Amino acid sequence: MNTKEAGFAQYLGQLRCESAQCHMYQPEIHGDAAVLRQLLRHLGVPVLELNGAPNNIAESWLLQAMTISGEFLVPVVVFGSLGLSESCVAFDEDELVTDQAWLHARQVALTSAIESSSLNLEVRRSREKSGWLHVGWHPESTQAHRNGLMLAWSSPLPLRRIRDFSARCPELVLSGPEVESLANDVAAQGISVTRWRFEVK
DSSP states (O other), X not given: XXXXXXXXXXXXXXXXXXXXXXXXXXXXXXXXXXXXXXXXXXXXXXXXXXXXXXXXXXXXXXXXXHHHHHHHTOOEEEESOSSOOOBOOOOTTOEEOXXXXXXXXXXXXXXXXXXXXXXXXXXXXXXXXXEEEEESXXXXXXXXXXXXXXXXXXXXXXXXXXXXXXXXXXXXXXXXTTHHHHHHHHHHTTOOOTTEEEOOO
16 A cells, blocks of 8 residues: 555654654644554554643643653654644654564564553443443543543554453443544454444534
């Protein structure tokens, strides 16, 4: 697939950045958000979903994103920022890595870190077998009822966390950006989504 989105995703997937960097999604530069999200997820590039979070929360989340970037020498793509449109540019010491063993080892470590990220928030309100799963920042006022899982990171998929939560709450209502695509990718990994449904807007 020779598209703007594919080229950018492939570049980030192979990039080893010696200095921490976040790329703020901009449609005129990076192309279609839905296409890019899925490509980045398939390549395991970390994607942070600010989803219009207020500035104080956005700044806190971005600090953690920069920490992830610096620790794993990987760029982070940020969607849903408000007033934070600058993209960090690649530095001279950055390099594209073709060593698949190195990329795989980084991916394993990165995925583990995303799984345990404190930005992914699980709330348990009852013993009911139902709840919600939201991608991106979610106001606390909407978390007050029912069981829920808020995924700040839509890539790499925190599959263990999703699997464990959906085992306790198989009846989930999904909301957030591109949740249909995310559900398809979760199902492709062998996790049942048959009782999942999408929020009616």
